[in-house]
Amino acid sequence: MLLQAAILLTALLFGGMVLYSFGFASFLFSALPADQAGPLLRRAFPHFYVFVIVCALVGSALTVTIDMASALILGLIAVTALLARQILMPAINGATDRGNRSRFGILHTGSVLVTLAHIVGSSAVILRLAT
Template identity: 60%
Template sequence: MFEVSLLVTALMFGGSVLYAFGFAAFLFTALPAETAGPLIRRAFPHFYLFVLGTAAVAAATAFSTDQISGGILLAIAATTLFARQVLMPAINTATDQGAKSRFKLLHTISVLVTLAHIGAAAYVLLRLSNV
């Protein structure tokens, strides 16, 4: 189970980094904002499901080897569920209503959550690589 946890955590880490720093950034440089925005909006639910699923599987398989890593991965899954079900709809509502300051605040929170997930996953990878 240790190997599964390590590999799934690595998949989550790599996928999150690629999405946050590759895909999203690329879209906004390659497409006009009025095209990139709706495309990102459609992609985010899938991204969150990816993070939620990989974090849950990694957590379930990590607990037998390292309870701290399992707990961190479980926290990633829980906060991803919050981001997908609460934060993302609030961001979309703010966008639809033209509430720019609310959008900026909520978007900043979502970016910080994603960066925290990436940092936490990196920490777990380092912990698991030393087991």
């Protein structure tokens, strides 16, 4: 039962990150003008990171007795999501507010890479736990 719960929770984490990153964010910019989509996305991101942190922490706790590598991967996802929420996201918002497009581009690229790493990490955990 613990294994199944860990797989389902990690699948929820994976699916939520993919949907948010490739679905919700791109939908907003296609459905709304950029001056409306940007602020809405800015308001949504803290909640996204809380979702990632909570799912990854609970997943790590569920897997610690099943597969230590999976627990470590999920723990790393939680820690880096916390850092992204508390440090990277405010820096991105600050660059946007100051109109510093080059700094925004660098920081946003970093944020995208962190999220892609989270997606890859959570998929690796699903595959590890499913075999």
